Amino acid sequence: MIRFWVLILFLPLAAPLQGDIKVQKKARGRIEIRNALRQPAEKRPPSAVKTKPSLDSKYIEKIRELANQYGVNHTLVSAVARAESSFNPYAVSRKGAVGIMQLMPDTARLYGVENRFNAHENLEAGVRHLKYLDKRYNGNLPLILAAYNAGEEAVRKYNGVPPFKETRLYVRRVMKLMGRKYTGAGMTRSPLYKIINSEGRILITNTPPPRGAGKVERLR
Numbered sequence: 001m002i003r004f005w006v007l008i009l010f011l012p013l014a015a016p017l018q019g020d021i022k023v024q025k026k027a028r029g030r031i032e033i034r035n036a037l038r039q040p041a042e043k044r045p046p047s048a049v050k051t052k053p054s055l056d057s058k059y060i061e062k063i064r065e066l067a068n069q070y071g072v073n074h075t076l077v078s079a080v081a082r083a084e085s086s087f088n089p090y091a092v093s094r095k096g097a098v099g100i101m102q103l104m105p106d107t108a109r110l111y112g113v114e115n116r117f118n119a120h121e122n123l124e125a126g127v128r129h130l131k132y133l134d135k136r137y138n139g140n141l142p143l144i145l146a147a148y149n150a151g152e153e154a155v156r157k158y159n160g161v162p163p164f165k166e167t168r169l170y171v172r173r174v175m176k177l178m179g180r181k182y183t184g185a186g187m188t189r190s191p192l193y194k195i196i197n198s199e200g201r202i203l204i205t206n207t208p209p210p211r212g213a214g215k216v217e218r219l220r
């Protein structure tokens with residue numbers, strides 16, 4: 001009994017500690033009273049949380065700088081960089097395009113790029129090429145993107161966005177990244193035919209006329 005009461009007297013000393021009082025019966029009738037401490041849950045301070053910076057945030061300031069320098073919409077450059085390589089300076093495509101802006105060897109040589117894996121050189125060449133395409137196609141965004149993806153010759157050959165699935169998906173994706181909806185503007189246009197029949201009547205159609213329909217002139 002004496003041991004029991006001594007333990008009781010010491011309980012107040014443990015009062016400041018957070019916990020539960022446990023009473024446990026031991027052998028030979030002994031009773032033991034304990035204060036079971038509860039450790040507070042560990043919280044990681046915000047400063048200790050490690051976050052890996054994204055590649056886009058790493059290069060976004062350089063993109064803004066170059067876009068302002070050459071007078072190009074920085075949103076366009078960022079969208080192209082994301083669609084082309086997800087901002088990966090070491091990306092290499094199956095066709096041999098390299099870097100953030102996926103420069104082909106000929107395009108890189110055109111703009112004096114010595115190392116296509118150099119992020120600054122790659123970005124600057126890509127921005128300059130977009131500036132050139134913007135001027136050539138008078139700001140027509142679908143044509144600019146189609147030429148960047150499939151080449152100027154393909155755009156000239158098809159008189160608009162080429163009928164390549166990859167190119168059309170590319171144009172749609174980049175415009176979506178820019179917050180713009182692609183309506184199909186710049187798509188390959190069907191040719192128009194002017195037909196003068198034997199009675200002198202004029203018919204304009206986009207359907208190729210059959211043989212013997214009359215005098216046929218292709219308008220576009």
